[in-house]
Amino acid sequence: xxxxxxxxxxxxxxxxxxxxxxxxxxxxxxxxxxxxxxxxxxxxxxxxxxxxxxxxxxxxxxxxxxxxxxxxxxxxxxxxxxxxxxxxxxxxxxxxxxxxxxxxxxxxxxxxxxxxxxxxxxxxxxxxxxxxxxxxxxxxxxxxxxxxxxxxxxxxxxxxxxxx
Amino acid sequence: xxxxxxxxxxxxxxxxxxxxxxxxxxxxxxxxxxxxxxxxxxxxxxxxxxxxxxxxxxxxxxxxxxxxxxxxxxxxxxxxxxxxxxxxxxxxxxxxxxxxxxxxxxxxxxxxxxxxxxxxxxxxxxxxxxxxxxxxxxxxxxxxxxxxxxxxxxxxxxxxxxxxxx
Numbered sequence: 001x002x003x004x005x006x007x008x009x010x011x012x013x014x015x016x017x018x019x020x021x022x023x024x025x026x027x028x029x030x031x032x033x034x035x036x037x038x039x040x041x042x043x044x045x046x047x048x049x050x051x052x053x054x055x056x057x058x059x060x061x062x063x064x065x066x067x068x069x070x071x072x073x074x075x076x077x078x079x080x081x082x083x084x085x086x087x088x089x090x091x092x093x094x095x096x097x098x099x100x101x102x103x104x105x106x107x108x109x110x111x112x113x114x115x116x117x118x119x120x121x122x123x124x125x126x127x128x129x130x131x132x133x134x135x136x137x138x139x140x141x142x143x144x145x146x147x148x149x150x151x152x153x154x155x156x157x158x159x160x161x162x163x164x
Numbered sequence: 165x166x167x168x169x170x171x172x173x174x175x176x177x178x179x180x181x182x183x184x185x186x187x188x189x190x191x192x193x194x195x196x197x198x199x200x201x202x203x204x205x206x207x208x209x210x211x212x213x214x215x216x217x218x219x220x221x222x223x224x225x226x227x228x229x230x231x232x233x234x235x236x237x238x239x240x241x242x243x244x245x246x247x248x249x250x251x252x253x254x255x256x257x258x259x260x261x262x263x264x265x266x267x268x269x270x271x272x273x274x275x276x277x278x279x280x281x282x283x284x285x286x287x288x289x290x291x292x293x294x295x296x297x298x299x300x301x302x303x304x305x306x307x308x309x310x311x312x313x314x315x316x317x318x319x320x321x322x323x324x325x326x327x328x329x330x
Contacts, residue, residue, distance in 0.1 A: 007170035012196075012329040037197065039267035039276060069230030069239025069294075095276040095298065099265050119278040119296030125230040125239070127294055155268060157196070157329045 007035075012157040018043045018149035023142040024158045029106040031160030034138070038098040040154025042091040042145055047123040049146040050089025050098065052130070054112070054138045058083050061133045068118075068126035084144070087116045087128035091145070094122030105138040112138060169328035170199075176322050182207045182315035186322045188308045191269075195326030198266040200308060202281075202322045205259045206251040207315040212283070212291065214249040214312040216264065218275070218305045227297040233289050245297040247281035249312060255285040259320065270304040 008031070011024055027034070042048045053062075062085040065078040079086060089098045100116045114130040132138075143156055173195075176186045191198070204214055217225070225245045231238055247262035262281035269275060277297040284290045299305075310322055 007327070008167065009169055009329045037265075037267055040273075067230065067237070069228060069237075071228045071239055071241040074230055074232075074237035074239045095274045096296070097265065097267050097276040097278040099278050117278050117280065117294060119228075119276065119294070121226050121228055121276065121296045121298035123228070123296075125228045125294045125296040127230070153271075153273060155329075159327075 006162050008160045010158045010160050012155065015040065015150045015152055015154040017152050020149045021142055021144040022150070022156055023140055025140045027139050027141065027158070028160065029137055031106070031162040032104065033161040034102040034105050035159040035161060036100040036102070036141065036143070037157045038089060038143065039095070041093050041095050041151040042148040043093070043151050044148025046092045046148060047090045048148045049086050050091060051084035051086045051144045051146055052114070053084055053142045054132050054134070055136055055140055057134065062130060064128055064130040066126055066128045068124050070124045085114065085130045085132065086146070087114065087130045089118050090120055090124050090126060092120060092122045094120060096120035102138065108135055108137055110135065171326050173324045173326045175324070178316050178318055178320040180318050182317050184311065184315055186310040186316060186320070188324050191306050191308065191324070192326070193270045193304055196268065196329040197327040198269050198305070199325040199327060200264040200266070200322065202247065202262040202310060203259045204249050204310070204312070204320040205317040206249055206312045207317045208252050209314040210251040210253040211313040212248060212251070213246040214310060216245040216247065217309045217311070218299055218301070219303055219307050220309070221301065224300040225297065226300070227295050229293055229295050231291060231293040233291050245277065245299065246295065247279060248283045248291045248293050250283045250285060255287060258285040266305065272302040274301065275299040275305065
């Protein structure tokens with residue numbers, strides 16, 4: 001039988017005043033997967049996309065596929081060769097939650113996949129998958145609001161999961 | 165390596181005869197987030213959904229649902245907090261599953277809940293759903309109740325976990 005898995009807090013941040021980005025830096029390479037929990041709101045009515053970038057890379061190395069519902073219709077969309085990963089939120093001034101899984105983030109052989117569940121009862125429910133076309137280990141994760149800013153009190157928490 | 169902070173708070177397994185609800189009382193306020201993992205089946209009514217309420221209150225709930233049934237996808241809203249469930253008319257011994265992520269459950273902000281639920285039963289229609297729920301209350305969550313339109317069947321289970329961010 002495998003040893004018990006771990007689910008360990010790496011870092012957490014509470015937005016003190018409206019800000020458009022926050023970055024987790026110096027992420028340890030001792031876990032298997034990462035989980036990012038975002039909970040909060042945007043300062044603008046929006047809806048406003050959230051996004052991620054890794055290791056400061058703003059090249060056109062990101063792609064994503066979305067399945068989402070807005071309370072009326074179910075829709076799907078995708079984007080390729082983008083400079084951000086637009087998959088981690090569709091936020092308004094209503095409180096929202098995003099749960100983001102980043103698999104095998106420390107490997108230096110394969111591109112990195114991201115799975116996200118973005119839920120905002122004031123706007124949408126969204127499943128998303130993203131790809132960062134880089135073999136570099138992820139050492140930093142930037143969370144950004146494409147429009148508006150993250151409201152004060154918004155929290156970002158980074159967890160590491162490992163088979164101990 | 166830091167210590168894991170994903171801990172079981174409480175669990176319940178429904179006994180013989182079923183139960184009208186599963187309720188977690190006196191949830192400690194010492195965690196940052198809650199995770200609720202559910203496996204349920206209804207005793208009779210085939211309503212396809214069960215419900216979550218907090219602190220004994222069934223008001224101020226809203227949600228957007230994204231659902232697939234094996235042939236199409238749809239989205240709708242409701243004024244409660246639901247998840248997919250199986251019932252007596254579904255394949256015997258098949259239970260639905262749901263996971264709810266409840267961040268910052270002690271904060272004075274409204275509570276935004278991310279959940280997904282599935283009900284597979286080897287019949288013509290099954291369901292999977294992602295739900296964005298909001299409980300518009302500034303109160304800390306101290307109780308969680310799981311109910312359905314009929315009794316929860318024997319062997320239904322619920323596990324409540326607490327996660328600390330430090």
